[in-house]
Amino acid sequence: MKFLDLAKVYIRSGAGGNGAVSFRREKYIEFGGPDGGDGGNGGAVWAEAVEGLNTLIDYRYQQHFFAQNGKGGAGRQRTGRSGEDIVLKVPVGTEILDEDQETLIADLTELGQRVLLAKGGNGGFGNLHFKTSTNQAPRNANPGQPGVERTLWLRLKLIADVGLLGLPNAGKSTFLAATSNARPKIADYPFTTLHPNLGVVAVDGAEFVVADIPGLIEGAHEGRGIGDRFLGHVERCAVLLHLIDATSDTVAEDYTTVIHELEAYGGHLADKPRVTVLNKIDALDGELIAMQRAELARVMDGPVMAMSGISGDGVTEVLRALRRIISPPREEETSAGEGEWTP
Incomplete structure (x- = not known):
């Protein structure tokens, strides 16, 4: 296995799903009202120190890591599915640096240690959230928040006595x-x-x-x-x-x-x-x-x-x-x- 102790990666967390604009329309229900559901949250990007790795060679052949976007809401107060997180598995002793290669974001020195690199965007509210006594038929909903894009450096420092x-x-x-x-x-x-x-x-x-x-x-x-x-x-x-x-x-x-x-x-x-x-x-x-x-x-x-x-x-x-x-x-x-x- 080739040894690699420095790697550049590009990550992006998932965007939140859009809220839905929907109204309850059923037979014999005269005043159904709004029932648009919220969008799901976007997936986050994590880094985790795992056992069995002593090189960053995996990040030589794959540098881009994108978490899943959240799904949009739907009628009948249905919330969209949240996007799945993505985990970068690195050896114990890996430092995570910002794009300038100087700002230290995290130092994973213990087995199982995890750090959040990019939080997923929140899902938008459906029109059900905007219903009030004076606005009983809102026709607006929130869009989901965008994901976070980052360029990071992974630098491995072996842990030895x-x-x-x-x-x-x-x-x-x-x-x-x-x-x-x-x-x-x-x-x-x-x-x-x-x-x-x-x-x-x-x-x-x-x-x-x-x-x-x-x-x-x-x-x-x-x-x-x-x-x-x-x-x-x-x-x-x-x-x-x-x-x-x-x-x-x-x-x-x-x-x-x-x-x-x-x-x-x-x-x-x-x-x-x-x-x-x-x-x-x-x-x-x-x-x-x-x-x-x-x-x-x-x-x-x-x-x-x-x-x-x-x-x-x-x-x-x-x-x-x-x-x-x-x-x-x-x-x-x-x-x-x-x-x-x-x-």
Whole structure:
């Protein structure tokens, strides 16, 4: 299935049906009076977050969604049938934006969450509604209200616990394949990953979701490489896993390049908790690993972990570090005998 995280749709709610002008005409009833019914309401357009979807590819091939119009009223006080609603089914994590792509209308972050995008038009009143003591034979009725037309953008931001960051060929896809059932494309050339991948990782009986996005390069926020369009998929993550190629001759520059891109992207992405890891240590000896760690220590604060996605060395420790940030351990409760009980 092709991955698509941005789609433009055109929606229109249904128009209300017209009210009817009718009079009761039956044998032996001299003064029948008005009996025109109301028009039915037009159908509305909804958006709903559903299970089983992780892409907006359905909206690549169909962009127009029109709800049904309401039927007109009829004689004998018969109300017209209301139009059926239409529901746009989207993945959890979808943002709905106005035509300017900036105004946020809704953010569907929970399964089953629904939002009204366009309300259907009300049906018009029949002439029965206009009967008064001074106007007992009204010959006017209301037309139904028109529907609402809107142009909207759907933008998907995947919901994951951990987001993978790094330059191209830092070993992100290899790590995801080694720790989960995901099977991303792996090769020895840049930009092997062209769209985000999700994988469920388990450690010590706990599971969490990891998102792998295409690699960043210097100037990604200006559109270089694939650009920063996929950084939105890690905005919702609790922690970022920053992988650095330990075989690189410029590990410090590699680190600062990614951090500068996060800062340029904005959205507090650079302020999220991060776990920094030297990857591919299976290709180095202990002395070179210590040198690379010391090089990173010059440009960053905090610890630097080391692992190899191929051999599995250090992977469990990295997963445990991520889990501690995602689900901090509860503080030990004080024993019942300590202190004085209060309600």
